[in-house]
Amino acid sequence: MNEPVSKPVPVPSALSAPYWEGLRAGELRLQACADCGQLRHYPRLLCSHCYSRAHRWQVASGHGRIHSYTVAHYAYHPAFAGELPYTLVTVDLAEGPRALGRWLDAAAPAFGAAVQLVIVHRESGPELAFTAV
Ligand SMILES: [Zn+2]
Structure with a gap:
């Protein structure tokens, strides 16, 4: 087992x-x-x-816009296998830097769409995530 x-x-x-x-x-x-x-x-x-x-x-304000995204269909670490598929987005933060995080919405992200940061507190630690505004 x-x-x-x-x-x-x-x-x-x-x-x-x-x-x-x-x-x-x-x-x-x-x-x-x-x-x-x-x-x-x-x-x-x-x-x-x-x-x-x-x-x-x-x-940071938590505001930004979608730069790009990818849908993960393969777990590069076995602990993530149960979460497949999941979407990761890169977001251009309103302040300028780019951040990576999980996409929380069921609908696919749209390039350039306004988003809001959500900090998800998991057992493994805090994680950046984004949702459409
Ligand atoms: Zn400097």
């Missing part, structure tokens, strides 16, 4: 801990470069625009 397989869980680092704390508190935190103001998502050590290490955290 097969044992249930657990989903991989994020292990916050000193760099990403504020991001994960934000999700658990119900907010998506973006890094804002303290030198040039460039916003980035997901947490990274350096600003890709000016290579500064200095940053502050800024809470």
